Amino acid sequence: MDPFDQKKKSIVDEIESTLGDIKDASPKGSIDELCIPIIRLINSHQDLVTTSSCSGRVSVFLEGNKVRSNTTESDLTDKMDVKIGGKGDGGNWLFVTHDKNQLTNWWKDYQFNFNRQPSDELPLSTRYILFKFEPLILHIKCRDFKSASLVYQTAMNCGFRESGIGVNNIVAIRISIKLDIPIGYLNENEQHDLFISEEYLRLVTNLSLDRFNENEKKLAQLHKAFDVNIINKVEEKEEKVWESKQERAERMKREGLEKRRLKQLQEEEKLKQLAEQMEIDNKPDQ
Amino acid sequence: MDPFDQKKKSIVDEIESTLGDIKDASPKGSIDELCIPIIRLINSHQDLVTTSSCSGRVSVFLEGNKVRSNTTESDLTDKMDVKIGGKGDGGNWLFVTHDKNQLTNWWKDYQFNFNRQPSDELPLSTRYILFKFEPLILHIKCRDFKSASLVYQTAMNCGFRESGIGVNNIVAIRISIKLDIPIGYLNENEQHDLFISEEYLRLVTNLSLDRFNENEKKLAQLHKAFDVNIINKVEEKEEKVWESKQERAERMKREGLEKRRLKQLQEEEKLKQLAEQMEIDNKPDQ
Numbered sequence: 001m002d003p004f005d006q007k008k009k010s011i012v013d014e015i016e017s018t019l020g021d022i023k024d025a026s027p028k029g030s031i032d033e034l035c036i037p038i039i040r041l042i043n044s045h046q047d048l049v050t051t052s053s054c055s056g057r058v059s060v061f062l063e064g065n066k067v068r069s070n071t072t073e074s075d076l077t078d079k080m081d082v083k084i085g086g087k088g089d090g091g092n093w094l095f096v097t098h099d100k101n102q103l104t105n106w107w108k109d110y111q112f113n114f115n116r117q118p119s120d121e122l123p124l125s126t127r128y129i130l131f132k133f134e135p136l137i138l139h140i141k142c143r144d145f146k147s148a149s150l151v152y153q154t155a156m157n158c159g160f161r162e163s164g165i166g167v168n169n170i171v172a173i174r175i176s177i178k179l180d181i182p183i184g185y186l187n188e189n190e191q192h193d194l195f196i197s198e199e200y201l202r203l204v205t206n207l208s209l210d211r212f213n214e215n216e217k218k219l220a221q222l223h224k225a226f227d228v229n230i231i232n233k234v235e236e237k238e239e240k241v242w243e244s245k246q247e248r249a250e251r252m253k254r255e256g257l258e259k260r261r262l263k264q265l266q267e268e269e270k271l272k273q274l275a276e277q278m279e280i281d282n283k284p285d286q
Numbered sequence: 287m288d289p290f291d292q293k294k295k296s297i298v299d300e301i302e303s304t305l306g307d308i309k310d311a312s313p314k315g316s317i318d319e320l321c322i323p324i325i326r327l328i329n330s331h332q333d334l335v336t337t338s339s340c341s342g343r344v345s346v347f348l349e350g351n352k353v354r355s356n357t358t359e360s361d362l363t364d365k366m367d368v369k370i371g372g373k374g375d376g377g378n379w380l381f382v383t384h385d386k387n388q389l390t391n392w393w394k395d396y397q398f399n400f401n402r403q404p405s406d407e408l409p410l411s412t413r414y415i416l417f418k419f420e421p422l423i424l425h426i427k428c429r430d431f432k433s434a435s436l437v438y439q440t441a442m443n444c445g446f447r448e449s450g451i452g453v454n455n456i457v458a459i460r461i462s463i464k465l466d467i468p469i470g471y472l473n474e475n476e477q478h479d480l481f482i483s484e485e486y487l488r489l490v491t492n493l494s495l496d497r498f499n500e501n502e503k504k505l506a507q508l509h510k511a512f513d514v515n516i517i518n519k520v521e522e523k524e525e526k527v528w529e530s531k532q533e534r535a536e537r538m539k540r541e542g543l544e545k546r547r548l549k550q551l552q553e554e555e556k557l558k559q560l561a562e563q564m565e566i567d568n569k570p571d572q
Contacts, residue, residue, distance in 0.1 A: 117485045121492065128493075145431065149453065156452075164450010164458055166442075167435065172450055180466045182493055195486050199403040203481060206407065207414075207468055 004143045008049040011141075015039065015050075032056075032098050034216065035138070038223045045231050047143035048151065051170060056135045056215040057098045058208045062186060063127045064091030094129065094192070100212040103205050107198070112184070114201075116193035127186040129194070131201075133179035133208045135215045136222075142169040154229050158221045175218060177211050179204065290429045294335040297427075301325065301336075318342075318384050320502065324424070324509045331517050333429035334437065337456060342421045342501040343384045344494045348472060349413045350377030380415065380478070386498040389491050393484070398470070400487075402479035413472040415480070417487075419465035419494045421501045422508075428455040440515050444507045461504060463497050465490060 001009070018030045031039065032055035039050045066089075095106060142148040148169040155163040155173040162174035181204060184194035194201070243251065287295070304316045317325065318341035325336045352375075381392060428434040434455040441449040441459045448460035467490060470480035480487070529537065 117483060118489075122489075124496070153453065162448060162450075162458075162460065164448075164452060166450060167439065172448075174448065178464065178466050179468070180464050182465070182467075182490060195489060196482065197403060200481050203404075203408075204468060210410070 004047075004141075007141070008043075011049050011051065012043050015043070034098075034219065035136075038138070038219065038226065041223060041226055041231055042140060047147040048230075049141050050138065051141050052137075052139045054134070054137050055098055055219070056133075056212060057096060058103065058205075058212075059093055059097075059132050059134065060095040060183070061093055061130045061132065062091060062192075063130065064089035066125050066127065091127075100209055103209055103212075106205065107201055111192065112201075113187075113191060113193045114196065114198050116184070116187075117195060118185075118193075122185060128182045129184040129186070129192060131179065131181040131183045131204060133177075133211045135175050135177045135211065136173070136219055138173040140171045140173070142171060145169055150230060154225050155222065158225050159218060160222065173222070175215075177214055177218075179208060179211065290333075290427075293427070294329075297335050297337065298329050301329070320384075320505065321422075321424070324505065324512065327509060327512055327517055328426060333433040334516075335427050336424065337427050338423075338425045340420070340423050341384055341505070342419075342498060343382060344389065344491075344498075345379055345383075345418045345420065346381040346469075347379055347416045347418065348377060348478075349416070350375035351413065352411050377413075386495055389495055389498075392491065393487055397478065398487075399473075399477060399479045400482065400484050402470070402473075403481060404471075404479075408471060414468045415470040415472070415478060417465065417467040417469045417490060419463075419497045421461050421463045421497065422459070422505055424459040426457045426459070428457060431455055436516060440511050441508065444511050445504065446508065459508070461501075463500055463504075465494060465497065 015031065019036065032053065034055035035053040039053060042048050042050050094110065097103065097106070140151055142151055145165075148165050148171050151171045151173075152163055152165050155171070160173050160175045162176050163172060164174075165171050183196050183201065183204075184192055187193045301317065305322065318339065320341035321339040325339060328334050328336050380396065383389065383392070426437055428437055431451075434451050434457050437457045437459075438449055438451050441457070446459050446461045448462055449458060450460075451457050469482050469487065469490075470478055473479045
């Protein structure tokens with residue numbers, strides 16, 4: 001088996017075993033439900049395999065510590081030692097959902113202090129709370145540059161304008177319908193002070209719902225484009241001949257039989273090779 | 287001249303003539319000042335040419351009309367006919383700056399109504415006002431896939447994690463330090479109602495300033511990485527022999543003479559070819 005096929009098999013096996021789990025129990029940490037159809041569609045093509053995916057999400061993130069242990073606040077005047085949106089050093093998600101149905105009144109379970117407008121400028125070390133909508137992102141490993149280019153072009157044509165090809169023919173499919181809103185900060189008593197009103201939080205939550213819907217629409221468009229342009233592409237040179245219902249039924253049957261016969265032949269061939277291999281393996285050294 | 291060199295020459299000529307203008311008068315519509323050093327550095331490499339750039343900016347955008355002319359508000363219930371963040375149909379920038387020094391109190395010239403919290407849910411056709419910080423973006427056309435891969439890898443290593451290679455070996459260099467905040471909407475009297483307080487607008491403006499600084503830091507890092515890894519890369523195989531000041535001076539002179547002689551030879555060759563070509567062109571048809 002060549003390296004691509006080998007890699008693909010191991011990825012697809014893992015995906016399918018994960019999907020098995022979903023039906024049983026925990027959907028957490030596994031594949032986003034909305035992505036499953038397009039993942040299966042893409043993986044049905046011999047030259048493509050999905051390596052990661054996120055169907056889109058709303059998250060509320062508390063930034064980590066920004067000040068390095070050997071830096072004091074007064075050292076920060078040149079603004080060179082502050083890391084924006086830092087995930088390390090205690091940054092953590094207060095809320096994450098990939099499911100638009102989980103958005104209604106999500107903040108009711110949280111101890112947010114609304115309408116806290118700091119009178120002075122906040123120090124550079126402030127750990128902000130960021131409300132984000134992040135759209136669909138999909139990584140696809142392709143067998144060669146030619147197939148990567150086709151995947152890239154298909155995504156760009158659907159409006160995924162921030163897509164790109166990376167190393168090893170992995171295509172990242174990205175779109176820019178985002179929200180990135182600083183809504184508050186961690187106050188000196190480690191409480192969540194929000195700059196905004198509850199009405200504003202409701203409003204941006206509703207706008208996230210609109211973006212989830214837009215995102216689903218784009219995902220459907222991408223699915224269709226993959227289907228038509230790549231997976232089930234009809235070669236243009238192929239002549240299309242009109243056929244009656246009966247003719248079609250007969251052709252399907254014929255093609256089905258042909259396929260089955262071919263598979264049988266392949267299996268016989270495999271068995272033959274296996275037998276030969278065993279013969280070679282068992283031969284005493286000469 | 288091969289097609290890449292031809293394309294590169296025309297782009298560089300245009301850039302340089304634009305830069306000439308800056309010194310004279312209007313900086314508007316031309317190249318961002320912060321980008322000029324990295325553009326010149328990149329274009330000094332024979333296999334690379336910059337095709338577009340933006341050093342980063344703050345913008346306040348009023349969305350265009352979202353409802354198609356043949357659609358009424360009541361048709362919008364399936365949320366399928368609404369375009370989010372639409373630029374067409376009357377969308378326009380209320381404010382744009384690429385210069386962090388232009389941020390202080392920028393809103394004072396505008397007729398914003400602060401603290402207007404709509405009591406009811408806004409209709410789907412609402413034209414929102416979006417406050418955005420968009421970081422550095424740079425497009426570089428490369429001679430071949432090999433040089434595109436090197437550019438891509440260099441950018442990724444500097445944390446420009448949303449970079450990617452597109453068609454024709456054009457690399458897009460992108461980073462994700464953004465802000466994307468719906469701050470208000472166009473009310474029924476065509477006025478700009480903001481959901482937020484003036485203090486909050488000041489706060490996100492200050493956060494944009496931090497992002498401008500972070501962005502500059504990343505730009506400097508990218509500049510250095512291009513310089514060291516691509517433009518002035520010292521071949522690892524090259525043996526470094528210690529030389530005295532005098533030896534160095536002699537070597538420089540020798541190499542200079544060699545270079546001049548080579549250039550002279552090339553020019554003589556060119557003249558010879560030109561003469562031959564003229565001879566061929568002037569020959570009567572046989």
